[in-house]
Amino acid sequence: MNWERRQKIESNELKNPVTLADIIHQELSIFCWCTSCGHNNTIDPVPIKNILGPLFPVPKIGGRMRCSLCQNRNITTRPAWPNHGDGQIARHT
Ligand SMILES: [Zn+2]
DSSP, rough: HHHHHHHHHHHHHHOOOOOOHHHHHHEEEEEEEETTTTOEEOOHHHHHHHHTTTTTTTHHHHGGGOOOOTOOOOOOOOOOEOTTTOOOOOOOO
16 A cells, blocks of 8 residues: 555654765755745755764754854755756756
8 A cells, every 4th residue: 555655654764864875875955944034045965974974864954054144043954855847956067
């Protein structure tokens, strides 16, 4: 069943959050979003990995960041999953 499989994947993600090594391996960026002012950005995970280490969980990176606009520390971070269909994927040029 699809549904059961999905539940399994979701609970697995909670126990094993995606790490910097994972998204670098998948050539993804980090999507950062300030929950205070709505400012958002995608950043290169490689320099972050050099600071925090490859096994640092991506959702926890936000706790180490500060918004460049409002200086707030309420930052949400997640892998910048490719957006299917709208061509807004940030790729290395
Ligand atoms: Zn902000």
